[in-house]
Amino acid sequence: MTLQKQKQMHQNKQKNTNRHQPVLLEEVLTYLAPQKGNSYLDVTAGYAGHASQVLARTQSPEKTVLVDRDAEAIEYLKAKCDNAVQLLHTDFLTAAKQLNEEGKRFDCILADLGVSSPHLDKASRGFSVQVDEPLDMRMDQRQTLTAADILNSYGEAELIKLLRDYGEEPKAVRIAKRIIERRPITSTKQLAAIATSVWGRGKKHPATRTFQALRIAVNDEVGLLKTALPIWLDMLQPGGRLAIISFHSLEDRIVKQAFAERSGKRYDAQLKLLTKKPVTARQEELVFNPRARSAKLRAAAKINTKKLEDQ
Ligand SMILES: C[S@@+](CC[C@H](N)C(=O)[O-])C[C@H]1O[C@@H](n2cnc3c(N)ncnc32)[C@H](O)[C@@H]1O
Structure with a gap:
């Protein structure tokens, strides 16, 4: 079968079965390394492309929080997820503040920034250059x-x-x-x-x-990321991992800088970098998922200071 035909078949299947094709899925699973019993926070859960695979590995819906500011994504997650999963329909900064105040800590945190395919494909949201509609572009319709x-x-x-x-x-x-x-x-x-x-x-x-x-x-995407990122890092368990996928150089710079400020040879380093350079999509993925073209993944792990003290 030709590559073109495979691509067409894949696109048709996508249309019928899934609303959003997760980017860098294998890479996210490698760097987050979810283990059975782990707690998990997904701050941009969308259509659970990543979350369903992470949950399949942690098998702990009762220790899982999925956040999205889009009402349609939350409705989808409600229908798809185990009732034990906590869903938060809010922006990820408000969610982070709330969870941190409650003293929640997580083994795996994932942020897959930006818009989902339904935002671009569905009429009436105003995100797409391809169709004529009112200039809206709000991810959260309550804004x-x-x-x-x-x-x-x-x-x-x-x-x-x-x-x-x-x-x-x-x-x-x-x-x-x-x-x-x-x-x-x-x-x-x-x-x-x-x-x-x-x-x-x-x-x-x-x-x-x-x-x-x-x-x-x-959607104040850059402002929210800048303020929420340090809180996500605070909420990591010792040894816990944070993975962030960004699609814009400004966002990638914010992530790179936040990770760099907290890692390296400094005496008070809190993080170990898992990706020295951002990870990008493999050619095989780009064939099937052009959205992955500009995706950059960075990941870091919280240093287990208790382990260091014990050494
Ligand atoms: C790229 S999609 C995530 C897709 C998801 N990882 C999946 O595989 O299905 C980004 C999602 O994050 C949501 N989102 C973007 N910015 C957000 C924010 N500041 N707070 C909460 N949700 C946000 C969007 O509504 C969208 O559903």
């Missing part, structure tokens, strides 16, 4: 701020910064100016047309970076 609010209220300098920082958009100035000229911007089609008018048509949709930038801003 009030939408992408349209940002586009229609930010000043030029703020828009340029957003496009540069979160979209790494080389033509940020021209796109920001055109957004302001064409206000009010209410639909994804209108926004996509602005980026196309600046860039012309290309292989990749010219509005991809603009959409990414807005999505990150609407």
Whole structure:
């Protein structure tokens, strides 16, 4: 069978059986190394692609907490998971604060950042450059701020910064100016047309970076990660492991820096790095799951200081 045919069959199967294809699944299982009886916190549980495999290994639903800020993901998890699993429908910073205050500790913590395939594929959420719909982009529908609010209220300098920082958009100035000229911007089609008018048509949709930038801003993705990450590290059991998959260089930098500050030869190191460089998807995975293209996995283990003292 040709590779093309295999790919097509895989995509059809995906459509029928699964809502989201987990990225770097084998690698996550290697670095998290879940063992029978382990406790597990998944702060971006989505459609349980990773969580179901981790749970199959820990076999301890009563020590598992799954978090997602998206109502549809939570509904899916409710239907799919053992009743003993604790589900939290909130953002991962609020969840981390709550669990930490309750004194919860975990052997395995996983964060698989960003959006899920249903966000991009399902109509009406406003995440996709491919379909025309209202400019929403909220992962949590209870939030009030939408992408349209940002586009229609930010000043030029703020828009340029957003496009540069979160979209790494080389033509940020021209796109920001055109957004302001064409206000009010209410639909994804209108926004996509602005980026196309600046860039012309290309292989990749010219509005991809603009959409990414807005999505990150609407959901405060970078801000939440920065504040939540130290709490996740605090919540690791001695010897426990944290794995983070990011899709944006800014996020990867935050993870790299947080891990570096707490590891190495320093006398007060709390972490042992499990990945010196970020782990990326193998070619075989990219064939079946193009979303894995920009995924970067970093993992670290909490140093068991008790063990060191005993030596
Ligand atoms: C890449 S998907 C995770 C997919 C999941 N690992 C799986 O295999 O099914 C990211 C998920 O995290 C959720 N999410 C993103 N940012 C979040 C945040 N700050 N707090 C809680 N959930 C978040 C999204 O709603 C989405 O369902």
